[in-house]
Amino acid sequence: xxxxxxxxxxxxxxxxxxxxxxxxxxxxxxxxxxxxxxxxxxxxxxxxxxxxxxxxxxxxxxxxxxxxxxxxxxxxxxxxxxxxxxxxxxxxxxxxxxxxxxxxxxxxxxxxxxxxxxxxxxxxxxxxxxxxxxxxxxxxxxxxxxxxxxxxxxxxxxxxxxxxxxxxxxxxxxxxxxxxxxxxxxxxxxxxxxxxxxxxxxxxxxxxxxxxxxxxxxxxxxxxxxxxxxxxxxxxxxxxxxxxxxxxxxxxxxxxxxxxxxxxxxxxxxxxxxxxxxxxxxxxxxxxxxxxxxxxxxxxxxxxxxxxxxxxxxxxxxxxxxxxxxxxxxxxxxxxxxxxxxxxxxxxxxxxxxxxxxxxxxxxxxxxxxxxxxxxxxxxxxxxxxxxxxxxxxxxxxxxxxxxxxx
Ligand SMILES: CC(=O)SCCNC(=O)CCNC(=O)[C@H](O)C(C)(C)COP(=O)(O)OP(=O)(O)OC[C@H]1O[C@@H](n2cnc3c(N)ncnc32)[C@H](O)[C@@H]1OP(=O)(O)O
Numbered sequence: 373x374x375x376x377x378x379x380x381x382x383x384x385x386x387x388x389x390x391x392x393x394x395x396x397x398x399x400x401x402x403x404x405x406x407x408x409x410x411x412x413x414x415x416x417x418x419x420x421x422x423x424x425x426x427x428x429x430x431x432x433x434x435x436x437x438x439x440x441x442x443x444x445x446x447x448x449x450x451x452x453x454x455x456x457x458x459x460x461x462x463x464x465x466x467x468x469x470x471x472x473x474x475x476x477x478x479x480x481x482x483x484x485x486x487x488x489x490x491x492x493x494x495x496x497x498x499x500x501x502x503x504x505x506x507x508x509x510x511x512x513x514x515x516x517x518x519x520x521x522x523x524x525x526x527x528x529x530x531x532x533x534x535x536x537x538x539x540x541x542x543x544x545x546x547x548x549x550x551x552x553x554x555x556x557x558x559x560x561x562x563x564x565x566x567x568x569x570x571x572x573x574x575x576x577x578x579x580x581x582x583x584x585x586x587x588x589x590x591x592x593x594x595x596x597x598x599x600x601x602x603x604x605x606x607x608x609x610x611x612x613x614x615x616x617x618x619x620x621x622x623x624x625x626x627x628x629x630x631x632x633x634x635x636x637x638x639x640x641x642x643x644x645x646x647x648x649x650x651x652x653x654x655x656x657x658x659x660x661x662x663x664x665x666x667x668x669x670x671x672x673x674x675x676x677x678x679x680x681x682x683x684x685x686x687x688x689x690x691x692x693x694x695x696x697x698x699x700x701x702x703x704x705x706x707x708x709x710x711x712x713x714x715x716x717x718x719x720x721x722x723x724x725x726x727x728x729x730x731x732x733x734x735x736x737x738x739x740x741x742x743x744x745x746x747x748x749x750x751x752x753x754x755x756x757x758x759x760x761x762x763x764x765x766x767x768x769x770x771x772x773x774x775x776x777x778x779x
Contacts, residue, residue, distance in 0.1 A: 377422040377429060377465055379472050384416050386428070393421075393428045397455035413562040414453070420472060422456070422465045430456040430465040432473060436483065438558040440550060442734045442764050443678025443708070449477055449668065450557075451488035470499045474694050477668040484672040485732065487665045496664050500693050502730025504665035505555050505768040508643055508657040512635045514606070516654035517627045519620065523648055526617030528588045530625045535568065538583035541593035542612075549612040554733050555663060555768035567610075567772060568598075578602040581609070584625055586618040594618040597626055608637035610771055620648055640769035641735070663770045665729040670697040673732065675712040679705040679761040680734075685754065688719035689728065697725055705761065720754035723747040734764020 382390050391410060395401060414433050422430035435450035451473065456465045477483055487504070490496050533541070543564065550556035559567065570581045578600035586595035595613030599606055606629050613619040623645055626635065639645065641659065646652045667673040670689055683705040691697040702715040721738075727746050730736040739759040741747050749755045 377424055377460070377463070377468070379420050379422050379468055382416050382419050382421050382428075382431070386421070387411055387414070387416065387419075389428050390419065390421055390431050393431060393457060394453050394455045397457055410453075413566060419453075420469060422460075422469065424460065429460040430469060432469045434473065434486075437563075439485075439487065440552070440554050440556050441677045441732070442554055442680075444676055445551065445558075446485070446676050447483040448557075449473070449483040449486040451486050454488075454491075466495075467499075470496075471693070474499075474666070474668050478694065478696055482668070484667065484669045484676055485665055485729070486668050487663050489662065490664050493661055496666075497726060498693075499666065500691060500725040500729065501664040501666040502726040502728070502732075503661045503663075503736060504730055504733040505661075505663040505735045505770055506641050506659045507662040507770070508639045508641050508659055510635075510637045510639050510643070510645070510655050510657050512637075512655040514627065514629075514632055514635050516651050517635065518650045519624055519627065519648050520650050523620050523624075524617055525621045525624060526588075526615065528586050528594065528618060528621060530584050530586050530621060533583045533585050535570075535581070535583065538585055538596065539564070539568070541585050542583070542596050542598075545593050545596055545612050545614055548614045553769060553771075554735075554764050554766065555770040557770070557772070575600060576602075578607060584622065586613065586622055595622050597622045599626065601629075601632065604633045606632045606635045608635060611637070611639075612771070616644075619644065623648060638771075641767040663733070663768065665732045667697065667725050667729050667732065668694070670725060670728065671701060671712045671714070674701065674703055674728070675710050677732065678708065678710060680763050680765070681757075681761045682706045683758065683761040685721065685758055685761075686715055686717045686719045687728075688722040688750075689725060690722070691725045694725065718750070720749070720751035721747055721758060722750060731759075731762045733768035734762060735768040738762055 419433040421428045432454040433452050435452055437448055437450050438445050439448040546559060582599050584597045585593050588594055594615045595618030597611045598609040608626055611622055646655060683703060685703045687701045687703060689697055700715050700719055701712050703712045727741045731738050737759045738747060739755055742755045
């Protein structure tokens with residue numbers, strides 16, 4: 373808590389007042405559908421508020437989700453709906469809420485990592501969060517888009533289904549895709565509802581959501597694309613597939629949609645689409661930070677993932693914001709056998725939790741952080757060895773946001 377603004381979890385009947393504070397802070401009016409989605413997906417016992425007397429003046433919540441990480445899928449605390457009223461800024465309320473969330477995770481033995489999408493990239497580094505993934509905002513000139521000759525499209529078909537028909541097929545495909553994709557989350561009923569919410573506000577001038585589902589000859593769904601049309605634009609919302617042929621076939625379908633000059637999609641940094649095109653420059657991309665990861669418990673987090681190469685490394689971790697994490701760790705990894713124990717041995721690398729958070733999903737490299745002067749190498753070659761081991765096979769990708777609406 374801060375000296376003047378105590379923090380506590382909200383009760384269910386305080387939800388409306390809490391939501392009102394969040395929307396006021398975000399410069400919005402909460403509409404009916406949004407309020408319903410938030411009320412059903414948020415857990416009051418994981419939602420905190422800062423009080424000025426009886427008034428709620430700040431708040432933050434946690435969604436408990438399961439995220440695919442290199443070699444495993446683990447519970448992750450999804451930090452969301454962080455807000456402090458404009459009347460109460462710069463008094464340390466955010467700092468107190470961040471500390472409470474992480475302390476609670478540590479003391480309860482909760483999720484070993486926390487993750488969030490940052491409203492501004494200047495906010496969360498000070499609390500030990502590091503940029504673990506980027507998103508490639510793709511903007512393509514449709515008349516220049518064409519697939520390379522000879523692209524294997526398989527022999528399936530694409531059907532436009534309505535929401536009800538598509539929904540079970542989407543779930544099956546998504547569940548296979550997310551298990552193989554680092555950064556992807558599990559999606560329970562509540563989160564599906566939010567992801568597929570389709571009211572006027574969500575459409576933002578576009579059509580209703582379209583469900584293009586790829587079916588194999590035997591009827592099995594192996595991919596889907598969610599999109600809407602906006603004036604002059606195909607806005608691709610989500611593409612998931614379980615085979616390379618269905619991925620290529622879905623993109624051919626999207627590219628072939630007539631009467632649109634442009635196509636947009638928030639894809640992975642290493643989105644295979646680029647390599648399917650005759651003119652890769654037709655799809656221009658802007659990179660933007662996406663998932664910020666914070667190791668709430670360094671030892672448990674590092675032991676939970678798998679590493680690309682064998683590793684025997686002593687790390688000295690500095691962590692003024694979460695002092696329980698500070699100290700030396702002996703990280704040993706060989707295939708599925710991974711241990712991370714406290715030690716007094718001499719360290720090979722000195723770094724903070726933020727660098728470990730950044731490297732955790734295998735996207736940001738330790739070598740790049742070291743080149744920026746953010747990691748101290750105490751044993752020659754240790755950065756290079758560790759960087760290769762932390763690296764993932766594919767760039768991590770988080771196909772939907774943490775922030776409201778809650779998908
Ligand atoms: C995961 C998500 O939900 S992201 C959404 C985040 N929410 C928003 O952006 C909504 C609008 N903004 C706000 O609600 C508030 O301004 C917040 C939550 C960003 C900050 O809350 P505050 O209580 O004012 O922050 P607090 O007083 O604890 O500041 C902590 C430090 O962060 C800095 N800081 C706070 N906000 C910002 C910002 N937007 N940009 C840069 N620095 C910031 C402060 O200057 C302070 O620095 P210091 O420790 O060096 O003095």
